Amino acid sequence: MPSTTLPSSDVDLFATDTLVDPYPVYARLRDAGPVVRLDRYDAWALPRYEQVGAALRDHETFSSASGVGFGAGMNELMAGGVLASDPPHHTTLRVILSRMLMPRALRDLGPSVTVAAEDIVERLANGAEFDAVSDLAEAFTPRFVADLIGLPQEGRDQLLEFGASTFEGLGPVGERTPAAMRQQKALLDYVTTTAARDRLVEGGLGARVWEAVDAGEIDEAAAITLMMAFLATGMDTTILSLAAAVRLFAQHPDQWDALRADPSLVPNAYLEVLRIASPVTVFSRVTTRDWECDGITVPAGDRVAVMYASANRDERKWGDPERFDITRKPSDHLTFGVGIHACVGQNLAKLEAHALLTALLARVRRFEIGKPEFIVNNTLHGLSKLPCRIVT
Numbered sequence: 424m425p426s427t428t429l430p431s432s433d434v435d436l437f438a439t440d441t442l443v444d445p446y447p448v449y450a451r452l453r454d455a456g457p458v459v460r461l462d463r464y465d466a467w468a469l470p471r472y473e474q475v476g477a478a479l480r481d482h483e484t485f486s487s488a489s490g491v492g493f494g495a496g497m498n499e500l501m502a503g504g505v506l507a508s509d510p511p512h513h514t515t516l517r518v519i520l521s522r523m524l525m526p527r528a529l530r531d532l533g534p535s536v537t538v539a540a541e542d543i544v545e546r547l548a549n550g551a552e553f554d555a556v557s558d559l560a561e562a563f564t565p566r567f568v569a570d571l572i573g574l575p576q577e578g579r580d581q582l583l584e585f586g587a588s589t590f591e592g593l594g595p596v597g598e599r600t601p602a603a604m605r606q607q608k609a610l611l612d613y614v615t616t617t618a619a620r621d622r623l624v625e626g627g628l629g630a631r632v633w634e635a636v637d638a639g640e641i642d643e644a645a646a647i648t649l650m651m652a653f654l655a656t657g658m659d660t661t662i663l664s665l666a667a668a669v670r671l672f673a674q675h676p677d678q679w680d681a682l683r684a685d686p687s688l689v690p691n692a693y694l695e696v697l698r699i700a701s702p703v704t705v706f707s708r709v710t711t712r713d714w715e716c717d718g719i720t721v722p723a724g725d726r727v728a729v730m731y732a733s734a735n736r737d738e739r740k741w742g743d744p745e746r747f748d749i750t751r752k753p754s755d756h757l758t759f760g761v762g763i764h765a766c767v768g769q770n771l772a773k774l775e776a777h778a779l780l781t782a783l784l785a786r787v788r789r790f791e792i793g794k795p796e797f798i799v800n801n802t803l804h805g806l807s808k809l810p811c812r813i814v815t
Contacts, residue, residue, distance in 0.1 A: 430456035449733035472740035485708035492593030504648040540782040555809040560665040573627020578617040589655035594801025660702040663805030667700035673790035692749040698756040701732035789814040
């Protein structure tokens with residue numbers, strides 16, 4: 424029988440303790456129901472796998488056009504971008520991004536990514552301690568993505584701050600919001616000056632965005648939003664997943680042994696990393712019409728927290744969901760989303776991750792790690808620091 428009692432919670436999804444270790448809170452919300460009223464935020468939460476997947480596939484009911492964050496300021500800044508739009512505008516942007524980032528478009532990048540991965544592992548596999556976040560994940564991904572976009576060398580040191588601030592700003596207004604908004608304005612300035620059209624490397628993804636302007640597919644304002652999307656969302660999530668992979672394999676050496684015994688499991692292993700350590704925890708949507716679930720009606724015009732990371736650990740979907748198991752085959756995890764807003768850069772992330780894991784397999788017998796430290800970010804979850812030593 425459907426529920427007739429409105430499940431509600433006063434949990435603070437954006438409290439520091441929750442952001443550092445969100446999974447106990449997520450479990451309580453899943454236990455409360457498939458849709459839960461969040462009293463603190465005048466919003467609703469979808470914490471379970473079935474409802475998250477349903478919302479992501481139903482863009483007509485769960486709209487992104489009013490922004491995917493919980494604060495008006497960032498939603499206004501991101502309005503009309505690929506994350507914060509609905510068809511038909513979203514479709515136009517998506518088509519341009521997709522032809523740049525589909526597997527066939529990335530095929531020629533494989534050798535250079537492999538070389539970059541092997542080079543960085545070679546430098547670190549000397550027995551000395553390093554930080555798996557800054558010295559491995561952050562040293563690999565931003566350089567590669569910057570080259571792919573065709574950015575000038577000037578200003579590349581700002582790229583990680585741009586991404587973190589974007590995801591931070593998607594939370595409700597708080598003490599960290601002003602700094603996030605300042606970084607967003609700095610990102611806009613960077614895209615329109617330092618990385619302006621005439622400063623991009625010919626043939627890079629950035630130059631191709633402007634080719635779409637010349638072809639009449641989009642206007643200059645849309646080109647700027649696409650450039651901002653490249654820079655704001657194209658690195659942090661991959662970095663966090665790569666650092667998470669090192670932590671998980673260090674904590675579960677049996678899984679590393681299994682991967683070393685069968686390297687063909689690399690793609691599957693990365694999917695399991697993404698499932699159990701989802702870099703993006705939550706985006707929001709706004710309902711365009713009343714939506715019913717389990718006897719509860721979410722009214723039109725209400726904001727809904729779509730909880731990716733919680734869904735990926737839903738006991739109703741996954742057997743023993745807290746267990747890291749590279750043989751699980753979680754191809755239907757929700758880390759990249761589904762539907763029209765599924766992550767368009769997921770093929771690039773997989774290309775990078777598969778190359779780095781393969782390079783590590785060739786040199787690493789064991790990872791020895793120190794105490795992990797976690798970021799505090801309203802939308803992202805993952806490591807800020809992970810002392811590590813490679814045993815060959």
